[in-house]
Amino acid sequence: GAVVSQHPSWVICKSGTSVKIECRSLDFQATTMFWYRQFPKQSLMLMATSNEGSKATYEQGVEKDKFLINHASLTLSTLTVTSAHPEDSSFYICSARGDYNNEQFFGPGTRLTVL
Amino acid sequence: GNSVTQMEGPVTLSEEAFLTINCTYTATGYPSLFWYVQYPGEGLQLLLKATKADDKGSNKGFEATYRKETTSFHLEKGSVQVSDSAVYFCALSDRGYSTLTFGKGTMLLVSP
Numbered sequence: 592g593a594v595v596s597q598h599p600s601w602v603i604c605k606s607g608t609s610v611k612i613e614c615r616s617l618d619f620q621a622t623t624m625f626w627y628r629q630f631p632k633q634s635l636m637l638m639a640t641s642n643e644g645s646k647a648t649y650e651q652g653v654e655k656d657k658f659l660i661n662h663a664s665l666t667l668s669t670l671t672v673t674s675a676h677p678e679d680s681s682f683y684i685c686s687a688r689g690d691y692n693n694e695q696f697f698g699p700g701t702r703l704t705v706l
Numbered sequence: 707g708n709s710v711t712q713m714e715g716p717v718t719l720s721e722e723a724f725l726t727i728n729c730t731y732t733a734t735g736y737p738s739l740f741w742y743v744q745y746p747g748e749g750l751q752l753l754l755k756a757t758k759a760d761d762k763g764s765n766k767g768f769e770a771t772y773r774k775e776t777t778s779f780h781l782e783k784g785s786v787q788v789s790d791s792a793v794y795f796c797a798l799s800d801r802g803y804s805t806l807t808f809g810k811g812t813m814l815l816v817s818p
Contacts, residue, residue: 595749634710634808635750635795684749695806697742697749 593619595687597698604675605706612670612701614685620665621687625695626658629682641668675705708733712796712809719786719816727781727812729770729796737798739763739772739779740806744793753781753794786816
């Protein structure tokens with residue numbers, strides 16, 4: 592099946608710094624990528640949807656200036672958490688979807704801890 | 707808006723026991739329903755799906771039936787294995803796969 596990777600798998604940073612998380616589709620071209628956030632014992636919450644070469648569409652309540660999403664190629668999307676604060680600590684999951692069917696393929700997630 | 711409610715875990719079973727994980731939903735229109743599984747250290751994988759009322763999705767011995775009258779999509783397996791230990795997410799979409807709404811996930815722990 593289709594494989595999606597995320598890097599890093601976990602990251603610890605200081606408050607006020609920025610962190611970039613990469614999401615890659617390894618064996619297919621992802622025209623659309625999705626970014627989710629998951630709190631402990633909570634469901635996955637969609638943060639934004641990005642289509643290759645265009646601006647991301649953010650869900651209500653998600654700060655687009657804080658969570659910068661770039662989808663510059665058909666195999667890579669990045670999420671940058673700018674000026675991170677402890678409340679941004681969470682598990683971030685991406686998914687990718689190609690053109691051949693509508694299924695979303697998920698990455699393994701990135702655990703972000705902001706001190 | 708759309709929402710998915712599934713039973714809290716962890717669900718702890720012995721090998722070969724019968725499994726049921728309840729899932730109910732609230733949605734406008736006629737959503738598609740999904741079960742995803744997340745094994746430790748891996749991404750979510752689609753386990754099964756159903757796109758209309760009375761459809762039964764099945765895969766790897768798991769099955770779930772789309773019940774419109776009870777707005778439910780309970781996951782069942784007749785005989786679980788240790789390798790089934792994972793977190794199971796119920797989800798719905800009312801726009802194909804474009805937007806998924808997830809439940810909180812239910813951890814299943816199967817002991818030998």
